[in-house]
Amino acid sequence: xxxxxxxxxxxxxxEGDSAVIKCTYSDSASNYxxxxxxxxxxxxxxxxxxxxxxxxxxxQRIAVTLNKTAKHFSLHITETQPEDxxxxxxxxxxxxxxxxxxxxxxQLKVEL
Amino acid sequence: xxxxxxxxxxxxxxxxxxxTLRCSPKSGHDTVSWYQQALxxxxxxxxxxxxxxxxxxxxxxxxxxxHQFPNYSSELNVNALxxxxxxxxxxxxxxGTGGKQPQHFGDGTRLSIL
Numbered sequence: 001x002x003x004x005x006x007x008x009x010x011x012x013x014x015e016g017d018s019a020v021i022k023c024t025y026s027d028s029a030s031n032y033x034x035x036x037x038x039x040x041x042x043x044x045x046x047x048x049x050x051x052x053x054x055x056x057x058x059x060q061r062i063a064v065t066l067n068k069t070a071k072h073f074s075l076h077i078t079e080t081q082p083e084d085x086x087x088x089x090x091x092x093x094x095x096x097x098x099x100x101x102x103x104x105x106x107q108l109k110v111e112l
Numbered sequence: 113x114x115x116x117x118x119x120x121x122x123x124x125x126x127x128x129x130x131x132t133l134r135c136s137p138k139s140g141h142d143t144v145s146w147y148q149q150a151l152x153x154x155x156x157x158x159x160x161x162x163x164x165x166x167x168x169x170x171x172x173x174x175x176x177x178x179h180q181f182p183n184y185s186s187e188l189n190v191n192a193l194x195x196x197x198x199x200x201x202x203x204x205x206x207x208g209t210g211g212k213q214p215q216h217f218g219d220g221t222r223l224s225i226l
Contacts, residue, residue, distance in 0.1 A: 032212040043217045098211045102154030
């Protein structure tokens with residue numbers, strides 16, 4: 001199969017708190033896992049990605065972890081800010097090539 | 113450094129009509145993928161073009177077709193439009209087809225079918 005499951009579908013946090021979004025994938029051949037942020041009416045923006053030979057990657061307040069054995073990966077955002085509010089999509093390369101299969105999205109709301 | 117550009121931004125068609133959407137990839141990229149994003153959902157892969165050939169295809173009927181030009185730009189054509197084709201159509205470009213390559217999206221074309 002080539003499914004990517006994502007949860008939660010909505011996430012509300014207070015400014016300054018951390019947010020975690022989790023995804024699981026079914027294609028054991030998947031080897032690349034990007035995360036996209038999509039603000040209302042705008043393009044999906046690549047914010048971080050991880051390859052299968054790495055367990056964790058950080059970029060300032062954003063980090064991604066990958067557990068290949070369990071086939072899951074997570075996005076961690078620390079010190080959340082109101083401008084982090086958006087829909088976040090996880091994705092995985094599936095079926096060979098570089099076809100991306102996306103999760104169903106998480107609506108993150110950072111409240112003041 | 114120009115990013116991925118798509119045209120038109122919005123389009124309104126009626127059932128049964130045909131539509132052509134256009135995409136210019138990011139400078140240095142040679143691979144173009146097309147995705148359909150229905151409201152409230154994640155993008156769904158339609159197909160991918162590299163070296164002017166369709167390399168991969170998602171679960172879309174053959175009403176959806178495409179083309180890639182020698183300058184790497186691409187077109188998405190949809191025939192016999194249905195109400196369910198209403199969506200945001202996104203183009204993403206990348207370098208090569210070997211996987212593990214970041215895909216960068218354009219702003220999309222919002223297609224509405226009446």
